[in-house]
Amino acid sequence: MAAVTPDQLHDHHHGPTGLMRWITTTNHKDIGTMYLIFSFIMFLAGGVMALTIRAELFSPGLQVVEPELFNQLTTLHGLVMVFGAIMPAFVGFANWMIPLMIGASDMAFARMNNWSFWLLPPAAILLIGSFFVPGGATAAGWTLYPPLSIQMGMGMDMAIFAVHIMGISSIMGAINIVVTILNMRAPGMTMMKMPLFCWTWLITAYLLIAVMPVLAGAVTMLLTDRHFGTSFFNAAGGGDPVLYQHIFWFFGHPEVYIMILPAFGIVSQIIPTFARKPLFGYASMVYATSSIAILSFVVWAHHMFTTGMPTAGQLFFMYATLLIAVPTGVKVFNWIATMWRGSMTFETPMLWATGFIFVFTMGGFTGLICAIAPIDIQIHDTYYVVAHFHYVLVAGSLFALFAGAYYWLPKWTGRMPDEKIGKLHFWCSLIFFNITFFPMHFLGLAGMPRRVPDYALQFADFNMLASIGAFGFGLSQLIFLWVVIKAARGQGEKATARSWEAAEGLEWTVPSPAPHHTFEEVPVVK
């Protein structure tokens, strides 16, 4: 089999057709599209689980699901959203946009790129299939803490292998992205000229390569503790269940930055376009991102303040965590300074981006509150933490994903997103999001524990409110489907190459929709 020759390159598409085209493709745009569709399907699957949880919590008492199934649902909701929805969605953006942004014709390893994607469906089959095996899915929480995770049935083993497969996928995907960025830039595209989205992904990919293997190690120890008689997490044999927490969170905290740094990147692309000003403090953004990445390795035990750490340890992890607020603050400052005196318009992507800044920052603040050890001892494992991480993950990562999707939809489909429906999607999401998650702060402060199917009567009102908000939020997401399908079917206003009046960057120099092969002639950046 020969490589693609130059004259074949000019064909719109070459190779197998139909389903085989998608299964065998080595094209970064095809693969990016598959990532995005896959992640949206997972988003809906995880969403159905979340709505079942909220239906159960609508009022006190047990009415919709058995407690066992409730715990399985909270666990799989977390795993599916983190590993199935948010992470693959960002990889989809990386696949589509990084080659276009740096002027490369494709990713560095196009075949391996295909494998990174096609490992995800098997992992999803294992994860979601685990509901249907004897004993059901794992119910240990998405963090899979022992001793619970040592005791569960075969659903737990399926989750372990799913995590392994997703880990392989992530590591290969991350290596591909790092190498593409380091080695495939067009002449003149120096590192400090790269769009910030590429920078944030470069650093994210580095984090992925560093911590996914650690997670693999953690779940391998779970597996051998479960089946081969080892005692890593068993105090009777000299091990310690808390050891698992250390290893898991050594992965887990960088993981949350893996889910937010590309979001920072997307927002940093969008704000300058609609403020019609270059990004304020580009270099400081790069340094802030790097320092967040470095600091994220030394803060993991802020998830473990209640495990009985020595005071010196508590203090260290508390101060280290609070330190992260500095580079994060630099970023928020820069976004706002970019908007300062800009001539701003609020098309749908900009609405999402500004919404992101506002609501994500609230999540950042509650993070700081959680990071203060004496306070966290009160609110750990309560709904306050649930509120915190949904503010940063839904209003952070997910809002940025939507912002990016509306922003680059013209490049992907050749049609502008429908502004009216897009704005409706934004406002519904913003309002319902806050109705759902804002009351959870109060629930947590009042002492309602997380991961429980039933609760004391005094929590009833806020829970009912949160459940109503959740259904509203869930339904609002179907609006997004409408916008995307409309654009993908070629309806709506035709997009120009630049699409947005003040959009800057190489991706806007190629036609909309971007042809199957771009940058066959290597562009030169001045």
Add this chain to the structure above:
Amino acid sequence: MSHALDKYFIPEPSKYPIYGSIALLLFGSGAVMWLNRVDGGALVFFLGIALLIYMMFGWFGQVVKESETGQYSKRVDVSFRWSMGWFIFSEVMFFAAFFGALFYARVLSVPWLATGENFELLWPQFTDSSWPTAGPLAYEAFTPMGAWGIPAFNTLLLLTSGATLTWAHHALLKNDRATLKKGLLLTILLGVIFLGFQMYEYFHAYSDLNLRMDSGIYGSTFYLLTGFHGLHVTIGAIMLTVMYFRINAGHFTPKNHFAFEATAWYWHFVDVVWLFLFVVVYWL
């Protein structure tokens, strides 16, 4: 303006990735079934492994062909170099998790079990927290693995194999194919002897020392660390063997032989892991 294909290599659509995905699905679900005593689990598991091996043969074979027919530019070579480096970094982090577990047990969790409230409330009979230990509920005594017998010899073997591999590499750079083959063969041989000794050591541990996977935290860390290292030596030895066949087939030039270099990087990485293992698992 230069044309993209002067710089980049864009492969044809390929079926190998999907074979790999199906293979890992079979591998994973087969392992789950097998571990939970579902009929046919072992079959599905080995089917997955077989398909994985088939996929690797096909995929790597194609890469070798592309490389030998000169389709890879300088830039592709640089991409391979970066990616191999990052891959080894990910492997380092995988081992770090297990070394971390060992340090945590030795420095923190085991001493904690013999002091303070843990000691009073849980297992007051557990007074000797010195390493090695199988923990407070160890019901069978075991003898830990000594450092200065086979393990020390194995250290010597691996260090020598690193030297012979470098010798082979220098021969390749000078286009001295006979010495290259000799050095490579010697390296493989040393690796295989290492693995043989490792296997003997496990056998000895189980039958004479009563040191098993379930010998508490000592057994856990001992077997997982040495086991994963042994697995990596096996993979490295297979890679070296492939290099040997490729050299016999006339592949590689003094200028163009990154597959060989990557294998050497990997082999040295496995070496370094062993040195750490020798010090903290066997010796101290």
